[in-house]
Amino acid sequence: EADIYQTPRYLVIGTGKKITLECSQTMGHDKMYWYQQDPGMELHLIHYSYGVNSTEKGDLSSESTVSRIRTEHFPLTLESARPSHTSQYLCASSDPSRGANTGELFFGEGSRLTVL
């Protein structure tokens, strides 16, 4: 069973607020990812990390930022939330020992963000 955790599960905030979505995994995986998922749409990669002090932007442009100070922790921050940021955010990690091209993604349960 995957050990990757996201908090909060649900968050409703007002426009302009700063928020941080937390993601932690206990599997020792070097690679971690943030995906954005809207109803009926495919997952879009917004950030990823190869390891500590490594962060890259994904395919979907996002105003959020991420950090990777510890292997197990990959938080996502929005400095000033807007209604267009309303979405489901999924954190994932993968095991590099299986090779980049075959590694299974282990997902957290997601953080559903609503910005009013």
Added chain:
Amino acid sequence: KNQVEQSPQSLIILEGKNCTLQCNYTVSPFSNLRWYKQDTGRGPVSLTIMTFSENTKSNGRYTATLDADTKQSSLHITASQLSDSASYICVVSDRGSTLGRLYFGRGTQLTVWP
């Protein structure tokens, strides 16, 4: 353009019946294809992985097939149960980079009625 198309978009079946979900892709070069199950309000969980040389693979009541020539995959669910109600997502990986870029389908929403 690399794409993954899934059909049907949604499906309703009665408990105990079988069903088949389809995934067509144009991703090239191809590395592997995974089927994920996503329960409502949860993250996706991998069901099975198909590599280029594999045609069929089973995981309990789930059987995946792959035709690399026609770039099609299917997921067959046998004797459906209420717990099979979920979104099933097809994910294709290319061999174009060390990261193994992933291409996601939009999923098929399966509902199993009692």
